[in-house]
Amino acid sequence: METKQAQRIQTSVLNAAERKLLVWLAERQPRWMTSDALTFIGTFGAAVTGLGFMLSDLDIRWLWLSSLGLLINWYGDSLDGTLARVRKTQRPLYGYYLDHTVDCINESLMFIGAGLSQLVRLDFTLFAYIIYLFLTINVSINAHLKGEFKLTYAKMGPTEFRLIMVIVNTLMIFVRPLQTFALETCIIGRPVVLRTFDLLALAIILILSAMYICTIISDARNYSKVDPPRKAE
Numbered sequence: 001m002e003t004k005q006a007q008r009i010q011t012s013v014l015n016a017a018e019r020k021l022l023v024w025l026a027e028r029q030p031r032w033m034t035s036d037a038l039t040f041i042g043t044f045g046a047a048v049t050g051l052g053f054m055l056s057d058l059d060i061r062w063l064w065l066s067s068l069g070l071l072i073n074w075y076g077d078s079l080d081g082t083l084a085r086v087r088k089t090q091r092p093l094y095g096y097y098l099d100h101t102v103d104c105i106n107e108s109l110m111f112i113g114a115g116l117s118q119l120v121r122l123d124f125t126l127f128a129y130i131i132y133l134f135l136t137i138n139v140s141i142n143a144h145l146k147g148e149f150k151l152t153y154a155k156m157g158p159t160e161f162r163l164i165m166v167i168v169n170t171l172m173i174f175v176r177p178l179q180t181f182a183l184e185t186c187i188i189g190r191p192v193v194l195r196t197f198d199l200l201a202l203a204i205i206l207i208l209s210a211m212y213i214c215t216i217i218s219d220a221r222n223y224s225k226v227d228p229p230r231k232a233e
Contacts, residue, residue: 012157022079026086035080035095039102042076045069046106050113057118060179063169070162073106078159100140107132119172120197128201131208138215145223153211168200 012018052066081099084090107129115125135153143149172178183194194202 012152012160014159014163015152015157018078018159019082022082023086025075025079026083029079029083033083035084035089036098038076038080038083039098040076042073042078042080043102043106043109045072045074045076046109047113048072050109050116053110053114053117053119060173063173067166067169069110070166073110074159074162077103077106096143100136104133104136114197119195120201121192124198124201124205128205128208131205131212134212135208135215138212138219142219153215168197172196 046069048069049066050069052062052064052069055062055065081095084095111125111129111132112122114120115122139150178196181196183199185192185194
């Protein structure tokens, strides 16, 4: 069965340097390393990330484990496809299915792991995860309809978000005021206490929501031009 792969569109800030690094790493992987193994290494990294967030309730320095998990997740999740392309062993149908199915599992481990800690409200992390899934679904729709697989929005991709989280984790460990910060306010008439990670989660929700709204407006306009309204017969 011949399958046409969607064109990968990557315009993130770190894309050029990351692509060179991934090719360099792929060329030096042992022969026994496979794309499937890297995919599940990425899942292991996501689980480690979530575990690090939860253990931070015992000691904030467990965020180092969360940052290590993000690095492991990047290594497996970003390198699996590159390895297949370097070795010319791509499996478009199987690879697309496995990669995106596992991606949703990975993100759930990280978002929910953070939400089960005392760092951030669970409802905030779940809402952010829902918006992330909306974007993921939109990517898949466009890959099917336009043959374009867009991996970045507003020059930001998964790698940039991982790096931001590593920086935030590091600041949380070393900057005491960030650990003790608490803002008392009201949301929909309910009194709540917002901490550092709560504000970060709200920022992520707003950014992802803006990306999603702008994307669907732009895509809808483009599809309307390609498939204009027709007069009833």
